[in-house]
């Protein structure tokens with residue numbers, strides 16, 4: 001994992017919100033892909049980098065809007081109205097996309113196999129679970 005990914009993981013809003021969501025411990029499950037038995041890992045779809053990028057754009061466009069709007073309202077009027085309106089629009093777009101991306105990531109949490117990373121963990125006591133267990137752990 002490189003520095004950019006590590007930084008994104010640290011500041012991604014969905015990971016911060018995650019800490020306030022109660023997470024009951026997961027029961028042991030079996031992976032239909034590789035036959036691994038164990039506690040699944042909670043994972044989310046989407047990239048931290050993209051989520052963080054959207055929020056960064058919001059800050060950048062928001063700041064640009066405040067600055068250009070501020071320059072005009074301090075009676076200098078040197079900023080074309082189109083520039084101010086464009087930043088205003090981009091800020092609104094990011095204001096919509098950032099939370100949507102964060103909420104989408106929180107709502108798409110899935111349970112992945114800690115061994116092969118596939119989202120194929122099923123309960124141990126289900127009929128299919130028993131079948132997989134027998135396939136991978138033949139009786140001696």
Ligand SMILES: [Zn+2]
Nearest residue numbers: 031034113116
């Ligand atoms: Zn697996």
